Structure formats: C-alpha cells, structure tokens
Amino acid sequence: MANDTMTSVATLMRDSQKEILADWVDQQLKDPARTQAVPESSLRASSNEFLSIFQEAIQKGNLDNMAAPEWEGARKMLSELSASRALQGSTPSETASFIFSLKEPLFALINKQLGAGNIASSEAIVRYSKVLDQLGLYTFESFQKSREAVIRRQQKDMLEMSTPVIKLWEGVVAVPLIGTLDSARTQIVMENLLQAIVDTNSKVAILDITGVPTVDTQTAQHLIKTVSATRLMGADCIVSGIRPQIAQTIVHLGIDIQDITTKALMSDAIREAMERTGWSVIRNTSQES
Amino acid sequence: MVVKSQESRAIKNEDDIAVVRSSVKRVVALLNFSLVNQTKIITAASELARNVLEHGGGGEARIELVDEGDRVGVRLSFEDLGKGIPDFDKAMEDGYTTGKGMGLGLGGAKRLMDEFSITSNSPSGTKVSITKWQERI
Ligand SMILES: Nc1ncnc2c1ncn2[C@@H]1O[C@H](COP(=O)(O)OP(=O)(O)OP(=O)(O)O)[C@@H](O)[C@H]1O
Ligand SMILES: [Mg+2]
Numbered sequence: 025m026a027n028d029t030m031t032s033v034a035t036l037m038r039d040s041q042k043e044i045l046a047d048w049v050d051q052q053l054k055d056p057a058r059t060q061a062v063p064e065s066s067l068r069a070s071s072n073e074f075l076s077i078f079q080e081a082i083q084k085g086n087l088d089n090m091a092a093p094e095w096e097g098a099r100k101m102l103s104e105l106s107a108s109r110a111l112q113g114s115t116p117s118e119t120a121s122f123i124f125s126l127k128e129p130l131f132a133l134i135n136k137q138l139g140a141g142n143i144a145s146s147e148a149i150v151r152y153s154k155v156l157d158q159l160g161l162y163t164f165e166s167f168q169k170s171r172e173a174v175i176r177r178q179q180k181d182m183l184e185m186s187t188p189v190i191k192l193w194e195g196v197v198a199v200p201l202i203g204t205l206d207s208a209r210t211q212i213v214m215e216n217l218l219q220a221i222v223d224t225n226s227k228v229a230i231l232d233i234t235g236v237p238t239v240d241t242q243t244a245q246h247l248i249k250t251v252s253a254t255r256l257m258g259a260d261c262i263v264s265g266i267r268p269q270i271a272q273t274i275v276h277l278g279i280d281i282q283d284i285t286t287k288a289l290m291s292d293a294i295r296e297a298m299e300r301t302g303w304s305v306i307r308n309t310s311q312e313s
Numbered sequence: 314m315v316v317k318s319q320e321s322r323a324i325k326n327e328d329d330i331a332v333v334r335s336s337v338k339r340v341v342a343l344l345n346f347s348l349v350n351q352t353k354i355i356t357a358a359s360e361l362a363r364n365v366l367e368h369g370g371g372g373e374a375r376i377e378l379v380d381e382g383d384r385v386g387v388r389l390s391f392e393d394l395g396k397g398i399p400d401f402d403k404a405m406e407d408g409y410t411t412g413k414g415m416g417l418g419l420g421g422a423k424r425l426m427d428e429f430s431i432t433s434n435s436p437s438g439t440k441v442s443i444t445k446w447q448e449r450i
Contacts, residue, residue: 204331238334238352240359241415269352276353277360277421278407 047129202235234265369393
C-alpha cells in the first residue's frame with residue numbers, strides 16, 4: 025500500500041473524528057459483553073483520547089511494529105486503561121473489545137473514502153485490521169497483568185492483616201500467629217514485629233504459635249530467625265502457645281530451642297513479660313474466690 | 314499386609330507440600346490416631362515432601378492405608394528422580410545438610426514414625442517410605 029494512502033487514512037480519521045467517535049461509542053454500548061463497570065461518559069472520553077493518539081501514531085507511518093516508539097503513547101494509554109478497568113471490575117473480553125470494536129467504524133470509513141471492494145481499500149482494511157489486532161492483544165495482556173498485580177497486592181494485604189502486632193502493655197508487644205509459617209509469612213511477621221518494637225519502644229515480644237498447626241524444621245528455622253532478629257533489636261522474645269503435640273514433635277525432630285524462652289500458654293508469657301519489664305499483677309484480695 | 318486404599322499427590326511447588334500435609338491429615342484422622350501421633354505423622358510427611366522438592370527437584374507422595382489384621386496404619390512414600398543420596402548414613406546424621414536447612418529432616422522423620430526405609434531409585438532419585446501403626450480398636 026502506498027504511503028499516501030496510509031497518510032490519507034490518518035487525515036481522514038482526523039477530519040471525521042466526531043463521526044468515528046459516535047459510531048465507535050455506539051458499537052461499544054451495543055457490545056453484548058459490556059458490563060456496567062465503565063460509565064458511558066468515561067467510555068466516550070477514553071475513546072476520544074485514543075482516536076487522537078491513534079491518528080497521530082499512524083500519521084508517522086509505522087503500521088507493522090506496535091512495539092516501536094511511535095506507538096508508545098498508544099501503549100501507555102491502553103495499559104492505563106486496562107489497569108483502571110481491572111480495578112473497576114470489567115471483564116477481560118470487554119476490555120479487549122474496546123479496541124476490536126473500532127474495526128467496524130474504521131473500515132466503514134475506509135470503504136467510504138477509497139471505495140468499497142477495490143484493491144486499495146481491501147489492502148488498507150487488512151493492514152489496519154492487523155494493527156488493531158495487535159493493539160487489542162496488547163490491551164488484553166495488560167489487563168491480565170493488572171489483574172495479577174491486584175491479586176498479588178490483595179494476597180499481601182491478607183498476609184499483613186492475618187499477622188497483626190498487638191501492643192499488650194507498655195514495653196510488651198505480641199504476635200498471634202495463625203496458619204502455616206512459610207517464608208513469605210515469616211518475612212512479613214518479622215518486618216511488622218521489628219517495626220512495632222521500635223515504634224512502641226518495647227523490651228519484650230511474644231510470638232504465640234497456638235494457631236500454627238504443625239512445626240517442622242522449616243517452621244522452626246523461621247521462628248528461630250525471628251527470635252534472633254528481635255534480640256538484635258535489643259528486645260527479649262518469648263514463644264508461647266506450644267501445645268503438647270508440638271512440644272513432642274519438636275523434641276523428636278531434634279530441634280534445639282534451649283536458647284529460646286518458651287511457655288505453654290500465652291497468659292504465662294504475658295506474666296513473664298510483665299515481670300521482665302518491672303510490672304507485677306496483684307489480685308485484689310476482696311475479689312478472690 | 315494389605316493396602317486398603319491409596320492416593321498420590323504430585324510435589325512440584327511449596328503449595329503442593331501443604332496439599333500433602335492436608336491429605337495426610339485427613340487420612341490419619343480417619344484412622345483415629347491420637348492428636349500427638351497425628352501431628353508426628355503430618356510433620357514427618359512435611360519434612361520428606363520438602364526434601365523431595367528441595368533436594369530431589371520434585372516428585373510424588375503416596376499415601377496408603379495399610380492393614381495387618383491386629384493393627385492398621387498409614388504408609389507414606391516419597392519418590393523423586395533427582396540426583397539421589399550418595400551416602401545414606403551421612404544423610405541420616407543429625408545436622409548434616411547440603412543446603413541451608415537444619416539437617417534434621419530425615420533423622421527426625423525416622424524418630425517420629427515406627428518404620429523408616431530409604432532406597433535409591435534406579436536409574437536415579439530417592440525413595441523414602443515411613444509407616445506408623447495403630448492397634449485395631
Ligand atoms: N530426596 C532427596 N534427594 C536428594 N538428596 C536428599 C534428599 N533428601 C535428603 N537429601 C540429602 O540429605 C541431606 C539431609 O536431609 P535432611 O532432610 O535431614 O536435612 P535438610 O533437608 O538438609 O534440612 P532440614 O530438613 O533440617 O530443613 C540433605 O541436605 C540432602 O543433601
Ligand atoms: Mg529436609
């Protein structure tokens with residue numbers, strides 16, 4: 025296809041932007057895959073923005089490689105659009121058809137300009153079809169990547185939420201661990217705990233493992249690492265919630281935890297922590313049963 | 314000895330180890346093992362499954378319910394086609410590790426269970442089988 029035909033499509037698009045826009049938005053609103061996640065007004069705005077960027081890019085003449093610098097603006101816009109749609113709860117096919125639905129209005133325009141059914145218009149349609157396919161796939165992939173990023177962030181949020189550090193008393197913080205203590209979890213527990221020790225100026229940290237179903241050598245290593253890190257911060261660490269079956273398993277595995285202060289119950293650990301920080305708990309005699 | 318039932322679990326990643334643990338947990342709860350013994354078996358399974366993943370490059374766990382008339386039990390086999398173990402005695406030693414572990418997994422699994430056997434797979438790889446028994450009630 026001659027270059028002048030390509031630029032003429034670009035010029036044509038610029039001159040009839042309003043017309044294409046109306047057609048295109050119409051297509052999108054009619055799309056059976058459309059959810060209500062994206063309101064019409066923002067759909068119209070994005071469509072208008074894309075038409076300007078697209079028209080500018082094809083003006084530069086590179087219709088083969090969408091990874092080229094000429095297409096950077098288009099790629100940037102499409103990946104931002106995908107990211108915001110992933111957050112808004114659009115479906116992948118709805119997001120990809122943002123681009124695919126441009127085919128019909130664009131091809132109608134080409135036919136109108138170059139005459140339907142002749143070589144020039146068929147060639148133009150084939151070329152622009154490829155361009156839009158590439159951009160559509162790019163949008164689809166961006167959408168997937170955004171979804172994955174959202175999922176990863178949610179997983180991280182969940183991890184953080186499930187490992188809260190609690191200030192029990194002046195100078196005493198505690199982390200009730202629930203679930204499997206894998207490497208990712210340990211990292212988060214450690215970061216949160218060390219930060220809390222600094223923030224609250226704590227001298228004792230209690231790690232409660234009542235909610236940890238099994239302690240194998242890996243879990244034990246993670247616990248030992250966490251205890252060492254709290255010591256480096258100048259705080260003592262007490263591991264509590266060691267149930268009888270866990271104690272026996274640790275002994276059979278041959279894990280040496282002599283260096284670590286352990287308590288069967290969290291309440292024992294709290295008492296110990298209070299004592300170490302100079303507090304004592306006294307029961308009012310009149311309340312004794 | 315009669316094998317009453319068996320199931321297999323692939324071990325390809327960290328999540329699969331958790332799957333092995335929960336499958337073992339379901340089976341041992343079925344056999345009415347005490348809580349202490351359940352925990353021992355699940356922990357031993359966790360160790361050997363992690364060895365398959367970390368040292369054997371992945372493999373499979375087989376969980377079997379076995380019956381010997383006056384007693385029933387659970388037999389767990391862990392198989393991989395990895396580099397194998399050149400010296401069993403050394404590998405069994407507490408504290409011996411070629412990785413970053415504590416070197417307690419194999420010895421620990423042996424102490425946690427009633428029976429323990431380790432064999433070389435041909436042409437390469439490792440197979441570890443462990444069994445725990447329970448008097449029939
Ligand atoms: N399936 C296997 N394939 C190859 N080598 C193995 C396998 N299992 C164990 N080994 C070898 O035996 C050594 C001892 O294993 P063991 O499980 O006792 O300790 P570890 O895995 O190194 O550390 P830990 O289990 O305490 O976290 C390993 O370091 C490894 O060299
Ligand atoms: Mg091991």
